[in-house]
């Protein structure tokens with residue numbers, strides 16, 4: 041999404057977790073839908089706040105970009 045909330049088309053080769061080309065993951069659409077469903081259900085049920093003043097370091101030692109020490113958040117159940 042752009043900063044003004046518009047959809048921006050990017051080449052598929054920029055997103056690597058599922059591979060690209062003729063042998064790319066056949067479960068990609070299903071997996072992304074499942075991840076979105078999980079995320080939607082978490083934010084619907086809980087208020088998620090990132091814990092302040094924590095060290096957040098990115099690592100590229102694995103194929104997908106990830107945080108080295110995780111990302112601590114607090115969850116408060118929505119009423």
Ligand code: HEM
Nearest residue numbers: 056057058059060061062063064065066067068070071072
């Ligand atoms: C987060 C979940 C998943 C990730 C990150 C993932 C990632 C990958 C990657 C990196 C490949 C190799 C692509 C390549 O060789 O270029 C692959 C292949 C494949 N994946 Fe997944 N995958 C996921 C879930 C699934 C699911 C749920 C299914 C089936 C329902 C699935 C079915 C396949 C199949 C059949 C291939 C082989 C495709 C081929 O060689 O033609 N994947 N996946």
